[in-house]
Amino acid sequence: MNRVSILTVLLLMGASAMGQRAPEKNIEKSVLTSKINNYLNKRVMSSEDLWKLGRVSAEGLSADGSILIYGVSNYSFEENKSEKNLYTIPTQGGIGKEFTNESGGESVVEITSDNDVIYLYKGQIWKKNLSGTSPVQLTDVEGGLSNVKLSPDKKHIIYSKQVLINKNHSKDKYVDLTKSNVYIYDNLDYRHWDSENDGRFNHPFVASYENGKIGEAIDLLEGQPFYSPTAPFGGSEDFTWAPDSKSVLYVCKKKYGNDYATSTNTDIYQYNLQTKVTSNLTDGMLGYDNHPIYNTAGNRLAWMSMKTDGYEADKNDIIVVDAVSGAKLNLTGHWDETVNSFTWSKDGKRIYFVAPTKGTVQLFVVDVPTNLNIRSLPVIQQLSNGQFDVSGIVGETKGGLVVTSTKMTQATEIYLFNLKTKLLSPITTVNDAKYAQFEETKVEGRFTKASDGEDLFSWVIYPPDFDPKKKYPTLLFCQGGPQSATTQGYSFRWNFQLMASQGYIVILPNRRGMPGWGTKWNKDISKDWGGQPIRDYLSAIDDLKKESYVDNDRIGAIGASYGGYSVFMLAGVHDGRFKSFISHCGLFNMESWYGTTEELFFANYDLGGPYWDKTNNKTFQDFNPIKHIDKWNTPILIFQGGKDYRVPVGQGQEAFQVAQLKGIKSRFVYLPEENHWVLSGHNAQVWQREFFGWLKETL
Known part of the structure; x- marks a missing residue:
């Protein structure tokens, strides 16, 4: 039913209500009038609206689980920055109350049994009780603290800070040349994500702690060129205290230089405060091992683990070990999916986790056996189901779990999931009033037969007031990763609600390489980047093109990272299907990319190895976009970040130069201060305006 039809029904209902004189009918009339006004005042979402939404973060639960602490970041266009404050709200329902309002972002460290909220603010530890007392600054440490974790007995603290290990920067190596700016390297890992390696490494420090006073700190990696938390995205989750406060765990990849750049082997180390001895709890486990969490009793430790060194998108499993006997069990090894994150139940008898499945991310549970040496396989049960993502678990409370959740049409909010x-049920509704202003965009699932006969699922988002009798321009979205899921997540840049609101149908195929459809489906993209995954994209758009409402003369392909690679690849093999392309930070020349990207373990595993190894010819010849430029003839917009070291700037420059020299309508949008993403609000607005401006020009 379209907008006019719905409005007609509402007006007819209103006419009926107006004919009644009873008071309750007058109330119905008032409510109906309000609904009609709201409906008439709805408008399509704009890119400015997107940045006016509050960004919600779950910060923690009170000891009894009755109060949720959450953060909301609001962006200021005038100042081009965000301001984050903390709020409290009952988990069983209520109204959120402001907890902090100082200028600058606060983040919760923990909430004590006395309902004291310990939080970081401007690098120092503060305390404020949930009852509303005045905040108290506890520490005054020069240079500030980061990634703080207090021991359960509150007598010790672990935190991280940078330590100069290697004099890679000229100002450190030649102290008399203070105006120089030169980097000197003897090995790889000379830059990572968006930062040069200046020889400083994040190290974990342990110290005594009493009423905000920090004693002499011990560097747990003293003199060693290793990172903990892990670079570039590790945080306080890389640290955890044993419940008896006698030892602390930290995650580290103890590799350096070339070995660091070619390996994913992180381990979990335990430092004993009394003996000062460090032991490797995951020795012999060769992939990523991280996110260690003890159960409340402290007799079991669980963590996330991948098996294969160098395979950064390997199946993620939950490992549990008995702290006394040392018995170890892979709780999810028999399960044909991968885990995103997990938490223990309060009683320590089960583990709740979230994982992608069938185009969404859902909540699961697995019982932890009393005997970890059992041969029977633990039963995994899916708890939630629906057209939404459960993106994270905050904790357990009366009646259920507090979780974060998104939809393609709704940014993160916090919910109570009833286990019965x-x-x-929503706990926070930060953005409800804003979303109520926007015309709705319908989201549906769709199955297509892929070229090899497999079922291929896609999400399809339709414009507001979609009318199947009309024809619409259509966008094929190509996901990055390449092994990232296309689910019901919400992006503040690649926002499909925003795209549909501008009048486009958007299709998002769950092509080969995406988790949620079995480990084989997820793994099949490795060493086949330009093969079946690209054919999956073509199958999805060819199927959708059969619908009468798709304007086959106005179809575009868009994407970032591997999605940008897909756009470059499609530009050479699409056979006239597309009228416009948009690639953001895409891989264009696989040889030069291999020679300049920083995480070589990824390139070695997914591409098969270096381009000079002839066994990889298929990757660097058949699946290399630059080898197909003879067929390029379609307008293309190229975005590129200047500080993107994952897909360095030359990739976008090479592609743009090819398009220009071939006389193809093309545009290069260079963001010198951005990395693989776009983080500045003003830059993001430029990105959106160029994105939609290009589509108007070319579709």
């Missing part, structure tokens, strides 16, 4: 009814 299996339903989500």
Whole structure:
């Protein structure tokens, strides 16, 4: 039913209500009038609206689980920055109350049994009780603290800070040349993500702690060129205290230089405060091992683990070990999916986790056996189901779990998941009033037969007031990763609600390489980048093109990272299907990319190895976009970040130069201060305007 039809029904209902004189009918009339006004005042979402949404973060639960602490970041266009404050709200329902309002972002460290909220603010530890007392600054440490974790007995602290290990920067190596700016390297890992390696490494420090006073600190990696938390995205989750406060765990990849750049082997180390001895708890486990969490009793430790060194998108499993006997069990090794994150139940008898499945991310549970040496396989149960993502678990409370959740049409909010009814109930509603202003965009699932006969699932988002009798321009979205899931997540840049609101149908195929459809489906993209995954994209768009409402003369392909690679690849093999392309930070020349990217373990595993190894000819010849430029003839917009070291700037420059010299309508949008993403609000607005401006020009 379209907008006019719905409005007609509402008006007819209103006419009926107006004919009644009873008071309750007058109330119905008032409510109906309000609904009609709201409906008439709805408008399509704009890119400015997107940045006016509050960004919600779950910060923690009170000891009894009755109060949620959450953060909301609001962006200021005038100042081009965000301001984050903390709020409290009952988990069983209520109204959020402001907890902090100082200028600058606060983040919760922990909430004590006395309901004291310990939080970081401007690098120092503060305390404020949930009852509303005045905040108290506890520490005054020069240079500030980061990634703080207090021991359970509150007598010790672990935190991180940078330590100069290697004099890679000229100002450190030649102290008399203070105006120089030169980097000197003897090995790889000379830059990572968006930063040069100046020889400084994040190290974990342990110290005594009493009423905000920090004693003499011990560097747990003293003199060693290793990172903990892990670079570039590790945080306080890389640290955890044993419940008896006698030892602390930290995650580290103890590799350096070339070995660091070609390996994913992180391990979990335990430092004993009394003996000062460090032991490797995951020795012999060769992939990523991280996110260690003890159960409340402290007799079991669980962590996330991948098996294969160098395979950064390997199946993620939950490992549990008995702290006394040392017995170890892979809880999810028999399960044909991969885990995103997990938490223990309060009683320590089960583990709740979230994982991608069938185009969404859902909540699961697995019982932890009393005997970890059992041969029977633990039963895994899916708890939630619906057209939404459960993106994270905050904790357990009366009646259920507090979780974060998104949809393609709704940014993160926090919910209570009822373990009996299996339903989500909103706790926070930060953006409800803003979303109520926007015309709705319908999201549906769709199955297509892929070229090899497999079932291929896609999400399809339709414009507001979609009318199947009309024809619409259509966008094929190509996901990055390449092994990232296309689910019901919400992006503040690649926002499909925003795209649909501008009048486009958007299709998002769950092509080969995406988790949620079995480990084989997820793994099949490795060493086949330009093969079946690209054919999956073509199958999805060819199927959608059969619908009468798709304007086959106005179809575009868009994407970032591997999605940008897909756009470059499609530009050479699409056979006239597309009228416009947009690639953001895409891989264009696989040889030069291999020679300049920083995480070589990724390139070695997914591409098969270096381009000079002739066994990899298929990757660097058949699946290399630059080898197909003879067929390029379609307008293309190229975005590129200047500080993107994952897909360095030359990739976008090479592609743009090819398009220009071939006389193809093309545009290069260079963001010198951005990395693989776009983080500045003003830059993001430029990105959106160029994105939609290009589509108007070319579709």
